[in-house]
Amino acid sequence: MIKFLYVLLVWMPFSQLANAADVPQKLVITGSSTVAPLISEIAKAFEASNQGVRIDVQSGGSSRGISDARQSMSDIGMISRDLKPEENDLKGFAIAKDGICVILHKNNPITKLEDSQIVDIYTGKIKNWQELGGKDAPITVVNKAEGRSTLELFVNYFKLKNSDIKPHVIIGDNEQGVKTVAGNANAIGYVSIGTAEYDSAQGVAIKLLPIGGTSASIENVKNGKFPLSRNLLLVTTTEPNGLKKKFIEFARSKEVIGIVKQQYLVPITK
Amino acid sequence: MLSNSILSPLRNELALVWLLRILALMAGALVLLIFAFLLNESLPILGLVGLSAFFSDPSWHPMEGFFNLTSMLLGTLYATAGSVLLAAPLGILSAIFCRFYAPTHVARIFRNLMESLSGVPSVVFGFWGLTVLVPLVNQIHPPGPSLFAGISILTMMILPTMAMAADASFASVPQNYLRGAQALGLSKSATLLGVVLPAAKAGLLSGLILQSGRAIGETMALLMVCGNVVQTPKNIFDPIRTLTTNIALEMAYAMGSHRSALFVSGLILMLFIVVLLIAAEGINRVPKR
Amino acid sequence: MFQRDRLFTLIVWSAALLVVLIFASFIGNIIYYGLKNFSFLYLWSNPINTGREGGIFPIIISTLLILLVCMTVAIPLSLCTAIFLTEFTSQENILARFIRRSIDVLSGVPSIVFGLFGNAFFSVKLGLGFSILSGGLTLACMVLPIMIRLTQEGLRAVPPEYSLSGSALGISRSQILLHLLLPAAAPSVIVGLVLGVGRALAETAALVFTSGYVDRLPQSLWDSGRALSVHIYDLSMNVPGGETSAYKSAFTLLILVFFINSITTQLTKLWLQKRIILQ
DSSP states (O other): OHHHHHIIIIIHHHHHHHHHHHOOOEEEEEEOTTTHHHHHHHHHHHHHHSTTOEEEEEEOOHHHHHHHHHTTSOSEEEESSOOOGGGTTSEEEEEEEEEEEEEEETTOOOOOOOHHHHHHHHTTSOOBGGGGTSOSOBOEEEEEOTTOHHHHHHHHHTTOOGGGOOOSEEEOSHHHHHHHHHTOTTEEEEEEHHHHHHHHHTTOSEEEEOBTTBOOOHHHHHTTOOSSEEEEEEEESSOOOHHHHHHHHHHTSGGGHHHHHHTTOEEOOO | OHHHHHSSOSGGGHHHHHHHHHHHHHHHHHHHHHHHHHHHHHHHHHHHHOTTHHHHSSSEEGGGTEEOOHHHHHHHHHHHHHHHHHHHHHHHHHHHIIIIISOHHHHHHHHHHHHHHTTOOHHHHHHHIIIIIHHHHHHHSTTOOSHHHHHHHHHHHHHHHHHHHHHHHHHTSOHHHHHHHHHTTOOHHHHIIIIIHHHTHHHHHHHHHHHHHHHHHOOHHHHHHSBOOOSOOSSTTSOBOOHHHHHHHHGGGOOHHHHHHHHHHHHHHHHHHHHHHHHHHHHHHSOOO | OHHHHHHHHHHHHHHHHHHHHHHHHHHHHHHHHHHTTOOTHHHHSOEETTTTEEOOHHHHHHHHHHHHHHHHHHHHHHHHHHHHHHHSSOTTOHHHHHHHHHHHHHHHSOHHHHHHHHIIIIIIISOOOSSHHHHHHHHHHHHHHHHHHHHHHHHHHSOHHHHHHHHHTTOOHHHHIIIIIHHHHHHHHHHHHHHHHHHHHHOOHHHHTTTOOOOSOOSSTTSOOOOHHHHHHHHHHHOTTOHHHHHHHHHHHHHHHHHHHHHHHHHHHHHHHHHHHHO
């Protein structure tokens, strides 16, 4: 056993170092947790067709996608919104479209909420599901942490300020939001439609609410009817070249349409 | 140190001495390096809004330019105080049980249990809290993730070490104190409360302070069970956010002043620890009777 | 009088019982669900579907590599620092006092602060990015104090006759160190090492921003790698339906930590026995 560990610990790093000289081809991609699952899948496909390439995907948030790219911590950043005017030092490449929807626990009898009701819930004016015709239970408001573009888009659409929101739980990633709502019968949250549809198809106990009378589905994001939609972008600091260019082109090509759809996102192709 | 002056002369070993000196200096300088980096990353925001903004701004909304840390400071203090207040009596009583009440083999098992538990990773406690404790708290008083859950998990984390520290300080109480108490005909409880506890006070207190340090620094377990809402809790079932979880939660996507503000929370945490260490040293120094 | 005694006995026993019950339910819960459907294949296969299915092989390898980097740096550094402090300087020396004081502070620094520092220094400043290297180096800073302290204890416990008789025979300082002091202090050094490994293994907060999240087999130390504790955190927080796998990972980590703990206890016992014989 000790010998095995010894071999593993001492031999492996060195043998790998020797190999590393042959395969310097590596891309680090960081950023939005909405884009990360999609890029991970695309990266696997890309690695499969390009021998000796390794792509590391780290999820954080859109802001991290931007800052890592700027600090050269990553080769490519992922963001789940369009570039802002003050970010014109970066080059953006749209790869897919997504929406944001409000989610409830599957067993919650509520099936739709008006925009104004959502605002009232999030600002703490409505505190109990009974006031909306549901059962007598206090509402658990799930909000996103500062710096997430999902949060930005949500508060912009509902004309809120984050400081007006009275949350009970703060979450980071989309999946964390889904998990929190699935684990609490009286919770309300908002996440990427892609993540929500993917998880509810996997049997996670959540349901997606319509917004402004339009049901939250990837179909309605595609045809432009769904009001809360956004672009998913890859960003670089300079005009991409070499492997970066090859990967970005691959991520925007027809070859990945299947992968994009599998993640419940809307493909954009040239 | 006597050995330094009478051992073989050092001049033949200058290279060795310098190597040791340099490496030791590196280890010693690490704290300064950490301080310097925290300060360096905090300076932009301190220059921009000043230190007072962290205590006088209306709220913590760094994207809107508000940087108030007080409710998170209070969150840290409440969670730490609550867990220490629970863990201290439980830990001390367990140690008394171990040393004065339990049969030898039970005491041995108990000690082994505490020793093993003291090494349990905080993320495992957090995971247990998230899957077992939080749903339970939700049944009693929604929403579930709360100061209460945080205090419970922290208590479980620091209790084993607390018990071990108490056990060690009871062990160092001189035997003739006990014999003296026995000779005076004191009952067992009177001996323990009147003689053993006061005699072990210094050790107990410094153990307490060290464990407070651990509670202040705990991050992941609290991130998992506290709900992370920035607010001053009105009751024990309100969710809270501590200074440490604030860093862990927002660091991944903070930029500019926001990132800078998180390094300020790091600095404040460091200051807490230094204050605690000075307090611990003070306690260790006083009762050298 | 006797009533008070009886009451106190009752309080002590019930406190101890409460403590045991709480921890038994905690450990029992992890072991019960961890052992359910546990197979050794879990340790041997790759994670599938962000860890919901499959195993943790790459995560174990990343964890071991992070520990390797951590110990490669921490062992020589802590050994040299401890030797310098105990054998080559006096208590009152300003340099020694500064080093001792700063190591005390270092031992209290919260792990998340190490994470901040590691991210700012190793990942950004030194350009190591999210990698096993940055993670391991950050952990090395973290375990340094405990390893230095135990090495020092070991060296201090060596009877001064060792160095004195060595010196009388005209053996040089470095030879005394190498052949007399270090072997005599070895058990304590090893206890420090094992404790350090235990602490590094348990760490999560310092690794999230330094060694990152990538759950694939690292190909070099410059690749990002997910440690076991980070995997448990991610499965329980960010993966709906990840509990089953999280239980199995938590069980694995617990077993590892208990194993390391029992090694420490055994070694400490051995060391104590040896000291008694010496004296």
